[in-house]
Amino acid sequence: KAGVTQTPRYLIKTRGQQVTLSCSPISGHRSVSWYQQTPGQGLQFLFEYFSETQRNKGNFPGRFSGRQFSNSRSEMNVSTLELGDSALYLCASSLASTTRGDEQFFGPGTRLTVL
Amino acid sequence: AQSVTQLDSHVSVSEGTPVLLRCNYSSSYSPSLFWYVQHPNKGLQLLLKYTSAATLVKGINGFEAEFKKSETSFHLTKPSAHMSDAAEYFCVVSESGSGNTGKLIFGQGTTLQVKP
Numbered sequence: 001k002a003g004v005t006q007t008p009r010y011l012i013k014t015r016g017q018q019v020t021l022s023c024s025p026i027s028g029h030r031s032v033s034w035y036q037q038t039p040g041q042g043l044q045f046l047f048e049y050f051s052e053t054q055r056n057k058g059n060f061p062g063r064f065s066g067r068q069f070s071n072s073r074s075e076m077n078v079s080t081l082e083l084g085d086s087a088l089y090l091c092a093s094s095l096a097s098t099t100r101g102d103e104q105f106f107g108p109g110t111r112l113t114v115l
Numbered sequence: 116a117q118s119v120t121q122l123d124s125h126v127s128v129s130e131g132t133p134v135l136l137r138c139n140y141s142s143s144y145s146p147s148l149f150w151y152v153q154h155p156n157k158g159l160q161l162l163l164k165y166t167s168a169a170t171l172v173k174g175i176n177g178f179e180a181e182f183k184k185s186e187t188s189f190h191l192t193k194p195s196a197h198m199s200d201a202a203e204y205f206c207v208v209s210e211s212g213s214g215n216t217g218k219l220i221f222g223q224g225t226t227l228q229v230k231p
Contacts, residue, residue, distance in 0.1 A: 004158070033217040042224060043205065048217025055216045090158060094217070102209075103149070104219060106159040 001027060004093050004107035012113045018079040021110045025072050025093030031055075032074040033104060034066060037088040046089075049074050050096070078112075086114045117142045119208050121222035129230050134193040136225045138206030141187065148189045149207040149219070150180055159205065165189065176200070201229045 005024045013019050025032050034046040045058040049068035066076040072093070078085055088111050092104035122137035140146060150162040163174025170182040180191045189206060206222040 031217050033219070035219075035221075043219075043221035045218045045220070050216065056218050058218070092159075092219075102147075103161055103164060104217075105161075106151075108158040 004091055004105050006089075006091050006107040006110050008110060009108065010111045010113075012115065013081050014115050015081055015083060017081050018077060019081060019112060020075055020077045021089055021091075021112070023074045023076075023091030023093075023107060025074070025091075026105055029093035029095055029105070030072055031094045031096055031102075032068055032072065033092045033094075034074070034076050035090045035092065036060075037090060037109070038086075043090070046076065081114045083114050085112065087112060117146065117208050117210055117220045119206050119220055119222035121204075121206050121225050123225050124223065125226045125228065127228040127230060128196045130198055131195050134191070134196045134200065134227065136191040136204050136206075136227065138189045138191065138222060139187050140189060140206070140208045142208055142210060144210055146208045146210055148180075148182060149209070150174065150178070150189075150191050151205045151207055151221075153203045153205065153224075155202075162191070162204075196227075196229045198229050198231065201227055203227075 007022045031050045033048040035043050037043045048056040052068045063079045068074045088109045090109045092106045094102045094104045118141045120139045148165040151159040152162050153159050162178050163172045165172045165182045173179045178193045204225045208220045
């Protein structure tokens, strides 16, 4: 079974631009979560989508948004990029994520650099 | 509120010696606890998870962890370190319930260095 895939793997943008990152979950997984990883803040939860609906959201500004398609693929968008948005963005998928111990499977991440 | 504290930011061991990575958690309810590993420029891989079954949990690559509710700890151990174990390790907590779906809370990570 193929793992979680993320595209692109690397991105370089300038301040003020917007960016869209893509995530394809493991086949059969309906929940997709997004995380931001930075050296200073570590790994922080952005949001989670299930059946095309955002079920949970972390403490990030509205510039960060996402969506999920009927095939469970997900995209996240960051508008008006700031230098502090430079990070590794990780996507994770799971079967349902409402039960205890539901394991999340992570993709390799997208490395975003904002200049 | 949930939180995780990894007590050591960096641990250095010699190959063949035991590994101990320490983790304390805070949770209002019975949590699920995980250890993930991240090798350089790679995604996160699950080592093991605790979900209220046996308190001693065995994972991949010889790692295990013991859930101690009285100490709110979930330390990760391995009897004998291998060079390939060098990586970043994350202790993670999650709670069930509609307000917590899809959300993992990560510790700050422990860098494990293995010396030959």
